[in-house]
Amino acid sequence: MFLPFFINWDVEPEIFNLGGFSLRYYGLLFVLAFICGYKIEEKIFKAEGLSMEWLDKLWIYVAVATVVGARLGHCLFYDWAYFSHHPLEMILPFRFQPEFKFTGFQGLASHGAAIGIIAGLWYYSKKVSKKSIFWILDRAVIPIALAGVFIRLGNLMNSEIVGEVTVRPWGFRFVNAYGLENPLSPRHPAQLYEAFCYLLSFGVLMYLYWRTKVKDRQGFIFGMFLILIFTARFFIEFVKENQVEFEETMTLNMGQWLSIPFVVVGCFMLWYSGKNKVIPHPAGNVSGKK
DSSP states (O other), X not given: OOOOOOEEEOOOSEEEEETTEEEEHHHHHHHHHHHXXXXXXXXXXXXXXXXXXXXXXXXXXXXXXXHHHHHHHIIIXXXXXXXXXXXXXXXXXXXXXXXXXXXXXXXXXXXXXXXXXXXXXXHHIIIIIOSOHHHHHHHHHHHHHHHHHHHHHHHHHTTOSOBOBOOSTTOEXXXXXSSOSOTTSOBOOHHHHHHHHHHHHHHHHHHHHHHSSGGGBTTHHHHHHHHHHHHHHHHHGXXXXXXXXXXXXXXXXXXXXXXXXXXXXXXXXXXXXXXXXXXXXXXXXXXXOO
């Protein structure tokens, strides 16, 4: 029997607010995710003798694809009943009814972000690198796994994506959570569970890239990323509160159904990569310049 020692999570999501302009922990962590991701990718590009111009373009593509994919993913997968009647609000940070209001982009879905990033990197491979999409996916997903850690920590600071009620001693009382019937009931810190799993996944992918030769098998690291990230997501969903009302009638929730195809694709990529081994270029022998 565990002692009733719970963590009272009463953190305000805003760091400061000046004249209506606020800086939130989520936004700060989102920016830090891109900064850290850029530095990690920079190290990879330098090790392979690749052009820094390629790197700058890569993160522009990733940034745009992430935001667009995450936003559309939320609107299509989780709240289509509303946005099908308010399509402009999918792409504009305003609510028009019942009154005009600036809302920002409230609602981002990680599965949508994943689809958006894959689409953005496909376009990048056609327009910039002129290489196989799997070549850039293998290198881009490593910092993306770390970015997932920052995003989930941002969710924690927002007291959102909370877990179900628990008696475990590490349960969090999400005092500022929106829409909970019993905000003082201790709950699984599902955001921290995911953040830990993503950090572990990042460590595995870094090890595979720097300490093994699997990066010579195009698609292998990408496949491992999909398996690690979305298997973790699938199982953690069992201790999460459902995000939207229609999930209450589902055996598996929307996050789990969306995770299954990614895991399947990941398994396929491990098999596919074994049939498409490439001979690596010597370090410093790939200019990456057009």
